[in-house]
Amino acid sequence: MRDVAVLGVGQTKFGELWDRSFREIGIEAGLQALVDAKLSSEDLGGLFLGNMASGALIEQEHIAPLILDYAGLAGRHLPAVRIEGGGASGGLALHQGFLAVASGLYDYVVVGGAEKLTDVADATAAQILSSTADHEWEVVFGATLPALWGLVARRHMHLHGTTREQLARVPVQAHEMGAKNPNAHFRNRITVEQVLHAAPVAEPLGLFDCAPLSDGAAAVVLGPLETARKHTDTPVRIRASEVACDAMALQHRRETTIGEATVAAAQAAFRRARRDPKDVRLAEISDGTSIGALIALEDLGFAERGRAGPEFADGAFALGGRVTVNPSGGLKAQGCPFGAVGVAQVVELVRQLRGEAKERQAPATELALAHDLGGTGATAVVHLLERAG
């Protein structure tokens, strides 16, 4: 395997993009990334596109060649592949792109992630998203994604004494960062009081505990590290790209409050990079719900089991804290276009490692972690990124 680097990044605004189509946002992100990587399309080997549910959401399957076509590349007859893994689709696409370049079969690839959630009614979108849980044994019995996370939250509170106020700090911090991100869906600050008094969704979780339904796309260009300098002064090396899976339904997992897929993917990534959670000062993690963020921090080794709530409330994961977590605003504030999330996390981390994140710039660091999650944790993807000198 050869070393792989991120050479260019691109991302659309996230939010309710009523005036823009799926194909428009898809190519905008991809072309931005190509320009950023100073890559001529003649050198491009293929496209890997993360997307969760285009068929249900916009009645269009077979979207990888569609995006390639509208990017003006149909005549080149490049391979284009769509990858689906629920909310982890983007991270999975990145893993496939990484494998393609690392293997030597491809030199340069675009990895994109795109989702258009607002072309259907909110309730319809929520129902489609719930299909990333087990339809036959969870959804049919009344479960939604927030409801399953509500079960996790109640259990975590019961076992570890995590409080409702500690959970509320997660979206408050997310909005604080979103306010500094011009691409974010939400750029308003919120208070703990607002979170506590928001409409209940699945108690103990309320509206502000849950990420929004967003449209958006993100893309990166990957290539071999050895020729990366031709394209960028600040290549970012992918030190590890790991995927792990677990039982589909929450009820079938060994633990309710431990994401074993995340634990497995993170341990594999740290082993491969010969690093440790203590070496990481910057991360983008899956915060589709407030409780999901706290569990991820524990699974990734950034907090002791059961301690993420109080530590989050103490500011350990704020900008400039022990680990700067979700400087983009995360799924909660930057937005949650499912298939785009895992790619957007890496776009943000590359900008952070390059020192280009302006107002939301985290303290200088060499290493960063991205964590993407599908469903309630049946798929987890962990990437470790490192600034290459």
Place this chain on the structure above:
Amino acid sequence: MSIARFWRETPRRYNLGGSKCLTCGTVAFPPRVVCPTCTHHRQSIGKMAPFQLSGEGEVESFTIVHDPAEGFEMQVPYVLALVRTPEGPRLTGQIVDVEPESVAIGLKVHATFRKLREEGKAGVIHYGYKFAPTGEDEPPPPRAPAVAARAEGAVRDRAEA
């Protein structure tokens, strides 16, 4: 959802039919063709016997759902729980015949056959298991005054069954 798709799960959804691994004794629900816990799991192929759950259980966690799953709009707010059975498997299902405020982790429940949801006026009606308190527990004091809508919801649930 097509009629066949729901109908084929009837033995499981109506009668709690699971499976038991004859190699290690692990019970699974819904039934599995391969044991998820056997160390040498390939040895369990062909050795998974039908096994019916007793329907008894205990609430391991619960949530009060206000933003419902499709087909559950008329039941909000409803309690959804993870129920641990004495046979081992956990099931996801509603807790009924009780005020949401009175549900607590550790509550003893048993499965009860109920209407789950219907697909519009002309569509299929889905039936299956929900859970009701066994009455063994001393009911905990309500956490908050029960609101009228919730009481109506509980009554309606009984009426529909």
